[in-house]
Amino acid sequence: MAPNDNVRESAMFTAESSPAPVCEGFRHPLEIFPFFRRLRPSLVRDVAYTVIWNSLFALFFTALSVMIDPSTALVDTLRITFVFAQCIGFVIFAAFVVTEKLFGNAIRRAHFWVRSAYYGIVATVAIFPGYLVAFRILHWKNGPDWLFSPRAAVSIVAVSLAITALLLMIFVPRERAARAEAAVAREQARVAAAENEATTARMKLMEAQVEPHFLYNTLAHVVSLIDAEPRAAKRMIERLIALLRASAASASGRSTLGGQLDQLGVYLDILAVRLGSRLDWHIDVPASLRALDVPPMLLQPIVENAVKHGIEPAVAGGAIAIEGARDGRSLVLRVTDTGPGFRETKPAGAAGIGLANLRARLAAAFGADGALTIEDVLPHGTRVTLRLPLASSRAPSIEHPQLFTAS
Numbered sequence: 001m002a003p004n005d006n007v008r009e010s011a012m013f014t015a016e017s018s019p020a021p022v023c024e025g026f027r028h029p030l031e032i033f034p035f036f037r038r039l040r041p042s043l044v045r046d047v048a049y050t051v052i053w054n055s056l057f058a059l060f061f062t063a064l065s066v067m068i069d070p071s072t073a074l075v076d077t078l079r080i081t082f083v084f085a086q087c088i089g090f091v092i093f094a095a096f097v098v099t100e101k102l103f104g105n106a107i108r109r110a111h112f113w114v115r116s117a118y119y120g121i122v123a124t125v126a127i128f129p130g131y132l133v134a135f136r137i138l139h140w141k142n143g144p145d146w147l148f149s150p151r152a153a154v155s156i157v158a159v160s161l162a163i164t165a166l167l168l169m170i171f172v173p174r175e176r177a178a179r180a181e182a183a184v185a186r187e188q189a190r191v192a193a194a195e196n197e198a199t200t201a202r203m204k205l206m207e208a209q210v211e212p213h214f215l216y217n218t219l220a221h222v223v224s225l226i227d228a229e230p231r232a233a234k235r236m237i238e239r240l241i242a243l244l245r246a247s248a249a250s251a252s253g254r255s256t257l258g259g260q261l262d263q264l265g266v267y268l269d270i271l272a273v274r275l276g277s278r279l280d281w282h283i284d285v286p287a288s289l290r291a292l293d294v295p296p297m298l299l300q301p302i303v304e305n306a307v308k309h310g311i312e313p314a315v316a317g318g319a320i321a322i323e324g325a326r327d328g329r330s331l332v333l334r335v336t337d338t339g340p341g342f343r344e345t346k347p348a349g350a351a352g353i354g355l356a357n358l359r360a361r362l363a364a365a366f367g368a369d370g371a372l373t374i375e376d377v378l379p380h381g382t383r384v385t386l387r388l389p390l391a392s393s394r395a396p397s398i399e400h401p402q403l404f405t406a407s
Contacts, residue, residue: 029053029167046093054089058082083137088130095126116168124160131156214267215240221274232273239270257324257331258290260299264322267300271307278317279307285324285333292331294388295365301354302335302384310339310382318381326390330369333386341376355384362388 030036030049039045058081065072065081099122100107107118128147135143146152218240225233243266261283268281303320311318318338325332355372362370369389377383
C-alpha cells in the first residue's frame with residue numbers, strides 16, 4: 001500500500017518534538033518563551049513540556065494540511081498527527097535523556113560544532129523509531145516500507161536538520177548571553193570578596209593599632225598600683241584577662257550584640273579602675289536583643305572615640321551611656337558621652353578613621369538600611385546613633401531590659 005497523504009504529512013515531524021537540552025540553562029525548546037522558564041528543570045517538567053511541544057507540532061501540521069486541502073477530515077487528521085507527534089517526540093526525548101546521562105558533561109564542554117552535530121545526529125536517528133512506534137499504534141503495516149524508502153528518508157533527515165539548525169540559532173545566543181551573565185556575576189562576587197577582605201584587613205589593622213596602646217597603658221597602670229594598691233592592681237589584671245578572653249572568643253567569626261556588650265563592659269571597667277571617679281558608665285540594652293548577630297567591631301570604635309575625645313581630655317572626666325532598643329524593623333544603638341561635643345573635637349566635620357570605616361562597613365552590609373549619625377547634645381557631649389535592619393520581623397520584645405553598670 002502506497003503511503004497516503006497523512007503519512008507524507010507525518011514525515012515533517014522532526015527531532016524538535018523533544019526537549020533536547022540544547023544548551024545548559026535552556027534544557028527544553030519551550031524555554032524559548034520566557035513563561036516556560038519559570039519552572040525549575042526536572043524530569044516531570046520536561047515530560048509535561050514535551051506533551052505541550054508535541055501537541056503544538058500536531059496542531060501546526062493539522063492546520064497546514066487543512067490549508068493545503070480544505071476537504072481534509074479535520075478530526076481524523078488531528079488524531080493521526082497527534083499520534084505521530086507524541087510518538088516521535090517521546091522517542092527522541094528518551095534518546096536525549098539517555099545520551100545526556102552518558103555523555104552530558106563531555107557534550108557541554110565540547111566545541112560548538114561538536115554539540116551541533118550531537119543534537120542533529122541524535123534527533124535524526126531517533127526520529128525513525130518514533131515513526132515505527134506510530135505505525136504500530138495506527139496499524140499501518142506498509143508504513144515502514146515507505147519510511148525507509150530513499151525519498152522519504154532523505155526528506156525526513158533534511159527537515160530534521162533544518163529545524164535543529166533553526167533552534168540552535170535561537171539557543172546559541174541565549175547560551176552566550178547566559179555565560180556572559182555568569183561571568184559578570186563571578187566578577188562581581190570576586191570584587192565583593194576582595195572588598196570584604198580589604199575591610200577585614202582595615203578592621204584588623206585598627207584592632208592592632210588600638211589593642212597594644214590600650215594594653216601598654218593598662219599594664220603600666222598595673223605596675224604603678226602593685227605597691228600602693230595591690231587589690232586594685234589585682235582587679236585590673238583580672239579584668240584584663242577577661243577582656244583578652246572575650247577578644248579571643250570574638251575572633252571565632254560570629255559576633256553577637258551581647259558578646260560585644262560584654263567585651264565593652266570589661267573594657268570600660270578597666271578604664272574605670274584607671275580613671276577612678278573621672279569615668280562613669282552604664283550599658284542599658286534589652287536582654288532579648290543580645291542574641292542578635294551584628295557586624296564585628298560595631299560599638300568598640302565608637303566607645304574608644306568617646307573615651308579618647310570626650311572623657312580623658314576633661315579634668316572632671318565624664319560619663320558614657322550605651323543604649324539599645326528595637327524601633328519597628330530596626331535595631332537602634334546609641335553611645336552618648338558628656339565630653340565637649342563633636343564640633344569641638346572635630347571642627348572640620350570629619351568622623352575619623354574608625355567611624356569612617358564603620359560607616360563604610362554599614363553601607364556595604366546593609367545599604368541604605370544601615371546608618372550612622374553623629375550629633376552634639378546639650379549642654380555638652382556627643383551622641384553616635386547606629387540603625388541596623390533586623391533580620392526578621394519577629395525580633396524579640398524589649399519589655400525586660402538588662403542593665404549593666406560600673407561597680
